[in-house]
Amino acid sequence: MTGGSKATNGQMGRAAGMIRNATAQAMNRTRLQDLELSHVKKYKCVSLVSPTTCVDCDALDGQVFNVEDVEEGVSFPLMHYNCQCIVIEVNDNDDWDTS
Ligand SMILES: [Zn+2]
Numbered sequence: 001m002t003g004g005s006k007a008t009n010g011q012m013g014r015a016a017g018m019i020r021n022a023t024a025q026a027m028n029r030t031r032l033q034d035l036e037l038s039h040v041k042k043y044k045c046v047s048l049v050s051p052t053t054c055v056d057c058d059a060l061d062g063q064v065f066n067v068e069d070v071e072e073g074v075s076f077p078l079m080h081y082n083c084q085c086i087v088i089e090v091n092d093n094d095d096w097d098t099s
Pocket residue numbers: 047048057077078079080083084085
């Protein structure tokens with residue numbers, strides 16, 4: 001993947017990005033399985049609000065979706081390569097969150 005000993009920093013950077021991406025994707029998919037197993041009906045997208053956050057992820061931040069309507073890349077992260085968004089479960093009993 002990195003070209004062995006001839007790997008450049010760019011190649012290593014891309015490799016690290018791929019690993020980061022795969023890890024984030026696995027984390028979110030595991031989270032989704034947890035939500036389904038726990039019979040959670042809704043989840044909220046939380047994006048990393050930073051200067052490098054893209055418009056799509058920025059718009060997604062705080063949005064609530066039904067677990068049964070989940071569509072990765074549309075209503076469930078990862079939205080794109082290097083996306084750092086996560087999801088959290090939403091309970092109807094959560095009245096402390098007014099966002
Ligand atoms: Zn994102």
